Amino acid sequence: MYKLYWSPGSAAMAPHAVLLELGVAHELQQLDPKKGETRTPEYLKLNPHARVPTLVEGEMAMYESAAIVQYLCERHPASELAPAPGTWQRPLFLQWMTYLTNTLQEELSHWWHAEAYVGADEHCHKPLVETAERNLDQMWRFIDGHLAAQGPFLLGARFSAADIYLTMLARWSRNCAKPANRFPALGRLIETVKARPAYARMLEQEGITQ
Ligand SMILES: N[C@@H](CCC(=O)N[C@@H](CS)C(=O)NCC(=O)O)C(=O)O
CATH class of the missing domain: 3.40.30.10 (Glutaredoxin)
Structure with a gap:
């Protein structure tokens, strides 16, 4: 249990x-x-x-x-x-899971928790948050481009736990100037995952x- x-x-x-x-x-x-x-x-x-x-x-x-x-x-x-170890999609699954947590999640963390990176002085927050916003925009654009070309899921036709992880992170951008769900292919993936009974x-x- x-x-x-x-x-x-x-x-x-x-x-x-x-x-x-x-x-x-x-x-x-x-x-x-x-x-x-x-x-x-x-x-x-x-x-x-x-x-x-x-x-x-x-x-x-x-x-x-x-x-x-x-x-x-x-x-x-x-x-x-998730694709089983030894299958051709396994490396791609590992790649996406690591990219999502290591790169995208970290940038979202800058946006939400600037104080944890540059201290309590709010004057220092603005540049970090603005940079995070720009970087996030590029990351969502990159993922959206990938989904448009090779989707509908991160692993193409195959739904995986990486799509669940991506949908969780996408929600954290809801207060950004351009949230993840405004990108068309990404928006479709998010809606598909949110419609799953478990999600x-x-x-x-x-x-x-x-
Ligand atoms: N890298 C960790 C991040 C965990 C994390 O930052 N959790 C936050 C909520 S999203 C938390 O527990 N915050 C409470 C706190 O910092 O007091 C993971 O993905 O599990």
Whole structure:
């Protein structure tokens, strides 16, 4: 039985949606970071970074959303949420998952959490946020171009957990000057993923309407 520690709209969205896609037994434990619930001694033993998500399975506890998603796909290969090791699409799946978490997610983090990078002085936030906005625009454009040429999904005709991850990140751009869903091919992918029962259920359970 899996246990997922989460908070609404956070990086836990993708693992949460993947658990529902897989249809595996799991327990959800909601935490409120603002109330210090990610900083209790018990939770810090599971996740020393005091963040969500964390996945627990028996004695095992792991953090990092992208790693959790990849682990769950590996544990449940029959779901075909990721291409199997050794198949030709596997490297592309790994490439996209790493690009999404390492590059796109990091840039979104600059946009949302400038203070974590340049300190509390708000004068320093503007240049970082503006740069992040420009970089994000280029990244969405790049992904949109890829989907237009080789989509409809990141792996072409094949839906995968990488599309779930991308849809989670796309939501985080909703307050940017040009959000991800304004790019046509990207917008179509987002709508397709949001229409999946598991993703829709995740949004409902997290109380997310926009
Ligand atoms: N790279 C991590 C990022 C985790 C992360 O930053 N989580 C945020 C929510 S999206 C969090 O827990 N923030 C609470 C805090 O910083 O107090 C992942 O993808 O799991």
